[in-house]
Structure formats: structure tokens, C-alpha cells
Amino acid sequence: xDHTAIMACKKQVVHLFSFCPTRLEQIITxxxxxxxxxxxxxxxxxxxxxxxxxxxxxxxxxxxxxxxAAAALSIPQPTTLAACVRGAGEDPLGRIKTILSExxxxxxxxxxxxxxxxxxxxxFEQFYHESEIIIPGAAAAMAAEDGARLGALVAESQRxxxxxxxxxxxxxxxxxxxxxxxxxxxxxxxxAGFGGSVWAIVNHSDAIQFRDAWRDAYTSxxxxxxxxxEFFIMKPGDAVSEx
Numbered sequence: 001x002d003h004t005a006i007m008a009c010k011k012q013v014v015h016l017f018s019f020c021p022t023r024l025e026q027i028i029t030x031x032x033x034x035x036x037x038x039x040x041x042x043x044x045x046x047x048x049x050x051x052x053x054x055x056x057x058x059x060x061x062x063x064x065x066x067x068x069a070a071a072a073l074s075i076p077q078p079t080t081l082a083a084c085v086r087g088a089g090e091d092p093l094g095r096i097k098t099i100l101s102e103x104x105x106x107x108x109x110x111x112x113x114x115x116x117x118x119x120x121x122x123x124f125e126q127f128y129h130e131s132e133i134i135i136p137g138a139a140a141a142m143a144a145e146d147g148a149r150l151g152a153l154v155a156e157s158q159r160x161x162x163x164x165x166x167x168x169x170x171x172x173x174x175x176x177x178x179x180x181x182x183x184x185x186x187x188x189x190x191x192a193g194f195g196g197s198v199w200a201i202v203n204h205s206d207a208i209q210f211r212d213a214w215r216d217a218y219t220s221x222x223x224x225x226x227x228x229x230e231f232f233i234m235k236p237g238d239a240v241s242e243x
Contacts (some may be wrong), residue, residue, distance in 0.1 A: 009239045020080045028143045035204040037211045041171040042225030045195035060112035061123040072099040126164025147185040154186035167193025207233045
């Protein structure tokens, strides 16, 4: 997904892609009156060290949920959770949750630890809400320049990341909440989690004031990241190119 964005992005637009296979679904003009403010928290996502177990577990729970759902729905493997949703009939959320809730406990292997049916249900719910509800809804809200709707959907995405993926740390939980207090249109952590960065969308005319206030509040609350955090303003730009 990161590679697709790096290679395919274009100035002043937001692309909606689906994956497996990679497919462009929609191109949305980013509102000219909005801007992104990005906060790099200074927290390094140690995915090959202390966070290796948690990182693997989030991925492996998704894979196991897919395997269980596909077997029950008679969908040939290998496949994806998206394919399971498409093959689950009129109520895919309810049907797949029922399938997963009846699964026996097991071991994920590869350092992922053990799991129970509740773990699989929660992981699937996060996937379903993010992919089937939040992303399409956020794209429509951005296209309509409906900041209130976009903000509500992005806040829901942040909540599911925290409760479903469990890849949010204290700093990347605090930053979106503080951005909302400061008047952002929408704000969320992004990337693989366990550290990293947060974006906020604000009115372009307020971007500098917002960035400075956000940074000052963050470094006051988390002074240990004073010298390593970074806050900057941006708009969607062109893809990587040869110089």
C-alpha cells in the first residue's frame, strides 16, 4: 500500500485504491481550502524489536480470521477478507462474526501467541468497519467537502485502530485528541502503528497557527520528544520521480 501511494500519487488529489490485486477505485480532488498538518511523534515503531510480537499478532489474527471464514463459506484459498465479505451474502458482518465466534481457541504461530474467538471477531470487525464503511464514507465526505462527516468517520477509524488493531501508543492516541480540541477537521494516526505519526486536516488559512499550537501542546505534554518530533504542513503531492 505504501509503495502504491509513493508511485501513483498526484498533486492535489487523493486516490482510493483496493488491493489484491491493486486497483484504482476513485480519485478525489483534495479541497483547496484544506491542508494536512503532519505530526511525527518521535516515537520509533520498533517492529523488529520490542513490538515484534504485537505487530505480528495484528497481521496473523487477520490471516486466521480469513482462513476460518473462507473455509466456512467454501471460498477457495488463498483469499482475502474482502473476498470473504463479498461471498457472505446480505449480512456479511453478522454472518462472519457468527462463524468466527464459534471458532475454537488456537495458536497463531510465528510469534503471534494464542487466540480465542473474541480475538478473531474483534480483528474482523476492525477490518470490516475500516474497509467497508469508513474508507468509502470518508472518500465521499472529502469529495463533498463535508468536514463534519469526515471528522466523525476518521475518529471512528482511530477508535477501531486502538481497540481492534491495538497498534496505538500513548502519543498517537493523544495527538488526534488534541488536534480535535484545537479545531481540526479530522485527525488520525496512520501507518503500521506502535509509534510513528499522526495527520490532521485543517483549514489552510489556520494551518500555521494550528501547527504551532499542536506542537507546543505536544512537547509540553511529552517533553522527552522535544528534539525528535516534527510538525509540518503539506498538501497531496506528485509521485516519486527521477531527478
